[in-house]
Amino acid sequence: MTQSSEPHRSARNEAISGLKREAFDAAEGRESTPSQDAALRHDWTVADVRAIHDLPFFELLDRARRTHLQFHGASEVQLCTLLSVKTGGCPEDCAYCPQSSHYETSVGKEKMLDEKQVLEAAERAKAEGSTRFCMGAAWREVKDGPAFDRVLSMVRGVKSLGLEACCTLGMLSPDQAKRLKEAGLDAYNHNLDTSRDAYRSIISTRTFDDRLATLRAVREAGITVCSGGIVGMGESIDDRCAMLVELARMTPHPESVPINALVRVEGTPLAALPPVDPVDFVRMIATARILMPRAMVRLSAGRKEMSRETQLLCMYAGANSIFYGDRLLTTGNPDCDIDRDLLAAAGAKPMAPSV
Numbered sequence: 634m635t636q637s638s639e640p641h642r643s644a645r646n647e648a649i650s651g652l653k654r655e656a657f658d659a660a661e662g663r664e665s666t667p668s669q670d671a672a673l674r675h676d677w678t679v680a681d682v683r684a685i686h687d688l689p690f691f692e693l694l695d696r697a698r699r700t701h702l703q704f705h706g707a708s709e710v711q712l713c714t715l716l717s718v719k720t721g722g723c724p725e726d727c728a729y730c731p732q733s734s735h736y737e738t739s740v741g742k743e744k745m746l747d748e749k750q751v752l753e754a755a756e757r758a759k760a761e762g763s764t765r766f767c768m769g770a771a772w773r774e775v776k777d778g779p780a781f782d783r784v785l786s787m788v789r790g791v792k793s794l795g796l797e798a799c800c801t802l803g804m805l806s807p808d809q810a811k812r813l814k815e816a817g818l819d820a821y822n823h824n825l826d827t828s829r830d831a832y833r834s835i836i837s838t839r840t841f842d843d844r845l846a847t848l849r850a851v852r853e854a855g856i857t858v859c860s861g862g863i864v865g866m867g868e869s870i871d872d873r874c875a876m877l878v879e880l881a882r883m884t885p886h887p888e889s890v891p892i893n894a895l896v897r898v899e900g901t902p903l904a905a906l907p908p909v910d911p912v913d914f915v916r917m918i919a920t921a922r923i924l925m926p927r928a929m930v931r932l933s934a935g936r937k938e939m940s941r942e943t944q945l946l947c948m949y950a951g952a953n954s955i956f957y958g959d960r961l962l963t964t965g966n967p968d969c970d971i972d973r974d975l976l977a978a979a980g981a982k983p984m985a986p987s988v
Protein backbone atom coordinates (compact mmCIF):
# COMPACT_ATOMS: atom_id res chain seq x y z
CA MET A 634 0.00 0.00 0.00
CA THR A 635 1.08 3.57 -0.54
CA GLN A 636 0.01 6.75 1.16
CA SER A 637 -2.82 8.75 -0.28
CA SER A 638 -1.10 11.68 -1.95
CA GLU A 639 -1.32 10.49 -5.55
CA PRO A 640 -2.87 13.01 -7.99
CA HIS A 641 -6.61 12.58 -8.43
CA ARG A 642 -7.30 14.35 -11.62
CA SER A 643 -4.94 13.16 -14.31
CA ALA A 644 -6.88 10.01 -15.22
CA ARG A 645 -10.28 11.53 -14.71
CA ASN A 646 -11.45 12.30 -18.26
CA GLU A 647 -10.05 9.05 -19.54
CA ALA A 648 -11.76 7.11 -16.79
CA ILE A 649 -15.12 8.80 -17.29
CA SER A 650 -15.00 8.18 -21.01
CA GLY A 651 -14.58 4.50 -20.13
CA LEU A 652 -17.96 4.54 -18.41
CA LYS A 653 -21.35 4.46 -20.01
CA ARG A 654 -22.41 8.08 -19.62
CA GLU A 655 -26.00 7.26 -18.72
CA ALA A 656 -24.89 4.77 -16.06
CA PHE A 657 -22.55 7.37 -14.66
CA ASP A 658 -25.36 9.90 -14.58
CA ALA A 659 -27.79 7.43 -13.05
CA ALA A 660 -25.38 6.60 -10.29
CA GLU A 661 -25.12 10.24 -9.43
CA GLY A 662 -28.85 10.83 -9.22
CA ARG A 663 -28.73 13.49 -11.95
CA GLU A 664 -31.83 14.94 -13.51
CA SER A 665 -31.53 12.43 -16.35
CA THR A 666 -32.50 9.73 -13.82
CA PRO A 667 -36.24 9.08 -13.96
CA SER A 668 -36.56 7.56 -10.50
CA GLN A 669 -34.58 7.04 -7.36
CA ASP A 670 -34.34 3.33 -8.08
CA ALA A 671 -32.41 4.04 -11.26
CA ALA A 672 -29.68 5.51 -9.09
CA LEU A 673 -29.16 2.23 -7.25
CA ARG A 674 -26.43 0.30 -9.02
CA HIS A 675 -24.73 -2.86 -7.88
CA ASP A 676 -22.30 -3.52 -10.73
CA TRP A 677 -19.57 -1.07 -9.80
CA THR A 678 -15.93 -1.56 -10.79
CA VAL A 679 -12.90 0.09 -9.25
CA ALA A 680 -12.43 2.11 -12.47
CA ASP A 681 -16.03 3.41 -12.25
CA VAL A 682 -15.57 4.44 -8.66
CA ARG A 683 -12.17 5.94 -9.24
CA ALA A 684 -13.66 8.12 -11.96
CA ILE A 685 -16.15 9.52 -9.46
CA HIS A 686 -13.69 9.80 -6.58
CA ASP A 687 -11.19 11.72 -8.75
CA LEU A 688 -13.62 14.31 -10.11
CA PRO A 689 -12.63 17.93 -9.54
CA PHE A 690 -13.44 18.53 -5.88
CA PHE A 691 -16.33 20.96 -6.34
CA GLU A 692 -17.90 18.81 -9.06
CA LEU A 693 -17.70 15.80 -6.74
CA LEU A 694 -19.30 17.79 -3.94
CA ASP A 695 -22.08 19.07 -6.21
CA ARG A 696 -22.92 15.57 -7.39
CA ALA A 697 -22.81 14.06 -3.93
CA ARG A 698 -25.05 16.83 -2.65
CA ARG A 699 -27.58 16.30 -5.43
CA THR A 700 -27.68 12.58 -4.65
CA HIS A 701 -28.03 13.30 -0.96
CA LEU A 702 -30.96 15.67 -1.47
CA GLN A 703 -32.69 13.16 -3.73
CA PHE A 704 -32.73 10.55 -0.97
CA HIS A 705 -32.44 12.32 2.38
CA GLY A 706 -33.58 15.37 4.29
CA ALA A 707 -31.27 18.31 3.69
CA SER A 708 -30.64 19.10 7.30
CA GLU A 709 -31.17 16.00 9.40
CA VAL A 710 -28.34 14.23 11.17
CA GLN A 711 -28.81 11.03 13.14
CA LEU A 712 -27.06 10.99 16.50
CA CYS A 713 -25.74 7.58 17.58
CA THR A 714 -23.98 6.49 20.73
CA LEU A 715 -21.44 3.68 20.77
CA LEU A 716 -20.61 2.01 24.07
CA SER A 717 -17.94 -0.60 24.69
CA VAL A 718 -19.65 -3.30 26.75
CA LYS A 719 -16.58 -5.53 26.85
CA THR A 720 -13.28 -3.70 26.53
CA GLY A 721 -9.77 -4.91 25.70
CA GLY A 722 -7.96 -8.22 25.61
CA CYS A 723 -9.08 -9.04 22.06
CA PRO A 724 -7.17 -11.92 20.45
CA GLU A 725 -7.37 -10.34 16.98
CA ASP A 726 -4.45 -8.28 15.64
CA CYS A 727 -6.20 -5.39 13.82
CA ALA A 728 -3.29 -2.98 13.41
CA TYR A 729 -5.36 0.10 14.22
CA CYS A 730 -6.94 -1.18 17.41
CA PRO A 731 -5.86 -0.37 20.97
CA GLN A 732 -8.03 -3.23 22.27
CA SER A 733 -5.92 -5.91 20.61
CA SER A 734 -3.95 -8.02 23.08
CA HIS A 735 -1.10 -8.07 20.53
CA TYR A 736 -0.15 -4.46 21.32
CA GLU A 737 0.93 -2.52 24.39
CA THR A 738 -1.53 0.33 24.68
CA SER A 739 -3.23 2.20 27.50
CA VAL A 740 -6.37 0.09 27.03
CA GLY A 741 -6.45 -2.89 29.39
CA LYS A 742 -8.71 -5.88 29.58
CA GLU A 743 -11.90 -5.10 31.51
CA LYS A 744 -14.86 -7.08 32.78
CA MET A 745 -17.99 -7.10 30.69
CA LEU A 746 -20.50 -4.45 31.75
CA ASP A 747 -23.72 -5.63 33.30
CA GLU A 748 -27.09 -4.95 31.79
CA LYS A 749 -27.96 -2.22 34.29
CA GLN A 750 -24.82 -0.20 33.42
CA VAL A 751 -25.57 -0.50 29.73
CA LEU A 752 -29.21 0.51 30.03
CA GLU A 753 -28.30 3.50 32.19
CA ALA A 754 -25.87 4.58 29.46
CA ALA A 755 -28.57 4.04 26.83
CA GLU A 756 -31.03 6.18 28.81
CA ARG A 757 -28.43 8.96 29.08
CA ALA A 758 -27.74 8.70 25.34
CA LYS A 759 -31.46 8.98 24.59
CA ALA A 760 -31.80 12.00 26.88
CA GLU A 761 -28.92 13.68 24.98
CA GLY A 762 -30.73 13.10 21.67
CA SER A 763 -29.26 9.85 20.35
CA THR A 764 -31.70 7.61 18.51
CA ARG A 765 -29.37 4.69 17.88
CA PHE A 766 -27.40 2.87 20.55
CA CYS A 767 -24.54 0.60 19.51
CA MET A 768 -22.90 -1.93 21.80
CA GLY A 769 -19.38 -3.15 21.03
CA ALA A 770 -17.49 -6.11 22.46
CA ALA A 771 -13.80 -6.79 21.83
CA TRP A 772 -14.34 -10.38 20.75
CA ARG A 773 -12.95 -12.31 17.82
CA GLU A 774 -16.34 -13.95 17.49
CA VAL A 775 -19.49 -14.49 19.47
CA LYS A 776 -19.47 -17.61 21.61
CA ASP A 777 -22.75 -19.11 22.78
CA GLY A 778 -23.09 -18.91 26.55
CA PRO A 779 -23.71 -16.43 29.37
CA ALA A 780 -21.88 -13.49 27.78
CA PHE A 781 -23.90 -13.74 24.57
CA ASP A 782 -27.10 -14.22 26.60
CA ARG A 783 -26.24 -11.00 28.43
CA VAL A 784 -25.86 -9.18 25.11
CA LEU A 785 -29.27 -10.48 24.03
CA SER A 786 -30.78 -9.04 27.25
CA MET A 787 -29.02 -5.73 26.58
CA VAL A 788 -30.53 -5.64 23.09
CA ARG A 789 -34.02 -6.27 24.49
CA GLY A 790 -33.47 -3.53 27.08
CA VAL A 791 -32.24 -0.98 24.55
CA LYS A 792 -35.22 -1.72 22.31
CA SER A 793 -37.59 -1.25 25.24
CA LEU A 794 -36.26 2.33 25.54
CA GLY A 795 -37.39 3.09 21.99
CA LEU A 796 -33.89 3.25 20.55
CA GLU A 797 -32.48 1.57 17.45
CA ALA A 798 -30.20 -1.21 18.68
CA CYS A 799 -26.94 -2.07 16.97
CA CYS A 800 -24.15 -4.46 18.01
CA THR A 801 -20.58 -5.04 16.93
CA LEU A 802 -19.34 -8.29 18.46
CA GLY A 803 -17.01 -9.82 15.88
CA MET A 804 -17.79 -12.81 13.74
CA LEU A 805 -21.24 -14.30 13.98
CA SER A 806 -22.82 -17.60 12.92
CA PRO A 807 -26.19 -17.66 11.11
CA ASP A 808 -27.83 -19.07 14.25
CA GLN A 809 -26.40 -16.31 16.45
CA ALA A 810 -27.57 -13.70 13.94
CA LYS A 811 -31.06 -15.23 14.14
CA ARG A 812 -31.03 -15.01 17.94
CA LEU A 813 -29.99 -11.36 17.81
CA LYS A 814 -32.80 -10.67 15.38
CA GLU A 815 -35.29 -12.39 17.71
CA ALA A 816 -34.03 -10.18 20.56
CA GLY A 817 -34.96 -7.17 18.42
CA LEU A 818 -31.57 -6.12 17.03
CA ASP A 819 -31.94 -3.59 14.22
CA ALA A 820 -28.39 -3.46 12.87
CA TYR A 821 -25.08 -5.28 13.09
CA ASN A 822 -21.79 -3.49 12.50
CA HIS A 823 -18.95 -5.39 10.91
CA ASN A 824 -16.60 -3.14 8.95
CA LEU A 825 -14.67 -4.32 5.93
CA ASP A 826 -12.02 -1.86 7.15
CA THR A 827 -10.18 -1.64 3.81
CA SER A 828 -9.82 -3.32 0.42
CA ARG A 829 -9.37 -7.07 0.03
CA ASP A 830 -5.73 -6.47 -1.06
CA ALA A 831 -4.84 -4.11 1.77
CA TYR A 832 -6.62 -6.21 4.35
CA ARG A 833 -3.72 -8.65 4.76
CA SER A 834 -1.39 -5.90 5.92
CA ILE A 835 -3.88 -4.75 8.57
CA ILE A 836 -5.24 -8.02 10.02
CA SER A 837 -3.73 -11.50 9.90
CA THR A 838 -5.97 -13.35 12.34
CA ARG A 839 -9.01 -13.58 10.05
CA THR A 840 -9.68 -13.15 6.36
CA PHE A 841 -11.64 -10.73 4.26
CA ASP A 842 -13.93 -13.62 3.32
CA ASP A 843 -14.63 -14.23 7.04
CA ARG A 844 -15.91 -10.65 7.15
CA LEU A 845 -18.16 -11.18 4.17
CA ALA A 846 -19.54 -14.42 5.65
CA THR A 847 -20.62 -12.60 8.82
CA LEU A 848 -22.26 -9.87 6.76
CA ARG A 849 -24.18 -12.53 4.81
CA ALA A 850 -25.37 -14.14 8.07
CA VAL A 851 -26.55 -10.73 9.29
CA ARG A 852 -28.42 -10.00 6.06
CA GLU A 853 -30.01 -13.44 5.92
CA ALA A 854 -31.27 -13.07 9.51
CA GLY A 855 -33.11 -9.89 8.48
CA ILE A 856 -30.85 -7.53 10.44
CA THR A 857 -29.73 -4.40 8.62
CA VAL A 858 -26.07 -4.21 7.64
CA CYS A 859 -23.69 -1.57 8.98
CA SER A 860 -20.33 -1.84 7.24
CA GLY A 861 -17.69 0.64 6.21
CA GLY A 862 -14.02 1.24 6.65
CA ILE A 863 -11.11 3.27 7.88
CA VAL A 864 -9.21 5.85 5.86
CA GLY A 865 -5.54 6.61 6.53
CA MET A 866 -4.06 3.19 7.26
CA GLY A 867 -1.47 3.55 4.48
CA GLU A 868 -3.82 2.36 1.73
CA SER A 869 -3.81 3.65 -1.84
CA ILE A 870 -6.71 5.54 -3.42
CA ASP A 871 -7.50 2.40 -5.42
CA ASP A 872 -7.71 0.46 -2.14
CA ARG A 873 -10.24 2.98 -0.87
CA CYS A 874 -12.28 2.72 -4.04
CA ALA A 875 -12.05 -1.10 -3.95
CA MET A 876 -13.46 -1.13 -0.45
CA LEU A 877 -16.39 1.02 -1.55
CA VAL A 878 -16.90 -1.28 -4.55
CA GLU A 879 -17.22 -4.31 -2.22
CA LEU A 880 -19.95 -2.50 -0.31
CA ALA A 881 -21.72 -0.99 -3.30
CA ARG A 882 -21.86 -4.34 -5.12
CA MET A 883 -23.91 -5.82 -2.28
CA THR A 884 -27.61 -6.29 -3.00
CA PRO A 885 -29.11 -4.49 -1.22
CA HIS A 886 -26.49 -1.95 -0.30
CA PRO A 887 -25.62 -1.75 3.42
CA GLU A 888 -28.15 0.45 5.15
CA SER A 889 -25.35 2.05 7.13
CA VAL A 890 -21.84 2.93 5.98
CA PRO A 891 -19.46 4.29 8.62
CA ILE A 892 -16.43 6.08 7.21
CA ASN A 893 -13.71 6.43 9.84
CA ALA A 894 -10.46 8.38 9.84
CA LEU A 895 -7.69 6.40 11.50
CA VAL A 896 -7.24 7.34 15.14
CA ARG A 897 -3.49 6.90 15.60
CA VAL A 898 -3.24 5.30 19.02
CA GLU A 899 0.11 5.03 20.79
CA GLY A 900 1.30 1.42 20.93
CA THR A 901 -0.51 0.25 17.79
CA PRO A 902 1.50 -0.48 14.63
CA LEU A 903 -0.18 2.43 12.81
CA ALA A 904 0.49 5.05 15.48
CA ALA A 905 3.17 6.88 13.50
CA LEU A 906 1.27 7.26 10.23
CA PRO A 907 0.55 10.79 9.01
CA PRO A 908 -2.97 12.15 9.49
CA VAL A 909 -5.50 11.74 6.71
CA ASP A 910 -5.68 14.64 4.29
CA PRO A 911 -9.06 16.31 5.03
CA VAL A 912 -9.89 16.77 1.35
CA ASP A 913 -9.18 13.07 0.71
CA PHE A 914 -11.48 12.21 3.59
CA VAL A 915 -14.31 14.35 2.22
CA ARG A 916 -13.82 12.64 -1.15
CA MET A 917 -14.50 9.28 0.49
CA ILE A 918 -17.68 10.54 2.12
CA ALA A 919 -18.90 12.05 -1.16
CA THR A 920 -18.07 8.92 -3.15
CA ALA A 921 -19.82 6.67 -0.63
CA ARG A 922 -22.90 8.91 -0.84
CA ILE A 923 -23.00 8.73 -4.64
CA LEU A 924 -22.51 4.96 -4.73
CA MET A 925 -24.97 4.07 -1.97
CA PRO A 926 -27.61 6.79 -2.14
CA ARG A 927 -30.02 5.33 0.40
CA ALA A 928 -27.43 4.44 3.06
CA MET A 929 -26.86 6.37 6.21
CA VAL A 930 -23.29 7.54 5.70
CA ARG A 931 -21.82 7.86 9.15
CA LEU A 932 -19.02 10.29 9.88
CA SER A 933 -17.41 8.11 12.52
CA ALA A 934 -14.04 7.84 14.27
CA GLY A 935 -11.41 10.53 13.97
CA ARG A 936 -13.66 13.58 14.38
CA LYS A 937 -11.74 14.80 17.39
CA GLU A 938 -8.76 15.54 15.15
CA MET A 939 -10.91 16.95 12.36
CA SER A 940 -11.65 20.64 11.99
CA ARG A 941 -15.22 21.86 12.24
CA GLU A 942 -14.95 22.94 8.59
CA THR A 943 -13.95 19.44 7.46
CA GLN A 944 -16.89 17.95 9.32
CA LEU A 945 -19.27 20.49 7.79
CA LEU A 946 -17.96 19.63 4.33
CA CYS A 947 -18.54 15.93 5.11
CA MET A 948 -22.15 16.72 6.02
CA TYR A 949 -22.59 18.75 2.86
CA ALA A 950 -21.17 15.82 0.87
CA GLY A 951 -23.65 13.35 2.33
CA ALA A 952 -22.67 12.33 5.84
CA ASN A 953 -25.93 12.23 7.76
CA SER A 954 -24.94 10.68 11.06
CA ILE A 955 -22.36 11.27 13.75
CA PHE A 956 -21.45 9.40 16.91
CA TYR A 957 -22.37 11.47 19.89
CA GLY A 958 -20.80 11.41 23.34
CA ASP A 959 -17.25 11.89 24.54
CA ARG A 960 -16.08 8.28 23.93
CA LEU A 961 -16.18 6.13 20.85
CA LEU A 962 -15.44 2.65 22.23
CA THR A 963 -12.03 3.44 23.73
CA THR A 964 -10.94 6.59 21.90
CA GLY A 965 -11.98 10.20 22.36
CA ASN A 966 -14.87 11.88 20.54
CA PRO A 967 -15.97 15.53 20.61
CA ASP A 968 -18.03 16.64 23.62
CA CYS A 969 -21.80 16.90 23.16
CA ASP A 970 -21.81 20.69 23.41
CA ILE A 971 -19.19 20.93 20.64
CA ASP A 972 -21.40 18.71 18.50
CA ARG A 973 -24.47 20.79 19.26
CA ASP A 974 -22.52 23.80 17.94
CA LEU A 975 -21.50 21.76 14.89
CA LEU A 976 -25.13 20.92 14.08
CA ALA A 977 -26.11 24.55 14.60
CA ALA A 978 -23.36 25.67 12.22
CA ALA A 979 -24.67 23.19 9.65
CA GLY A 980 -28.26 24.36 10.18
CA ALA A 981 -29.01 20.73 10.94
CA LYS A 982 -31.27 19.16 13.49
CA PRO A 983 -31.06 15.72 15.12
CA MET A 984 -33.06 13.10 13.28
CA ALA A 985 -36.24 11.93 15.00
CA PRO A 986 -36.39 8.31 16.22
CA SER A 987 -37.37 5.80 13.54
CA VAL A 988 -38.56 3.10 15.96
Ligand code: SF4
Nearest residue numbers: 723725727730733771
Ligand atom coordinates in the same frame (compact mmCIF):
# COMPACT_ATOMS: atom_id res chain seq x y z
S1 SF4 B 1 -11.04 -4.06 15.96
FE1 SF4 B 1 -12.38 -5.48 17.06
S2 SF4 B 1 -11.68 -7.48 16.38
FE2 SF4 B 1 -10.01 -6.07 15.86
S3 SF4 B 1 -8.63 -6.12 17.66
FE3 SF4 B 1 -10.09 -4.43 17.98
S4 SF4 B 1 -11.74 -5.28 19.21
FE4 SF4 B 1 -10.60 -7.01 18.30
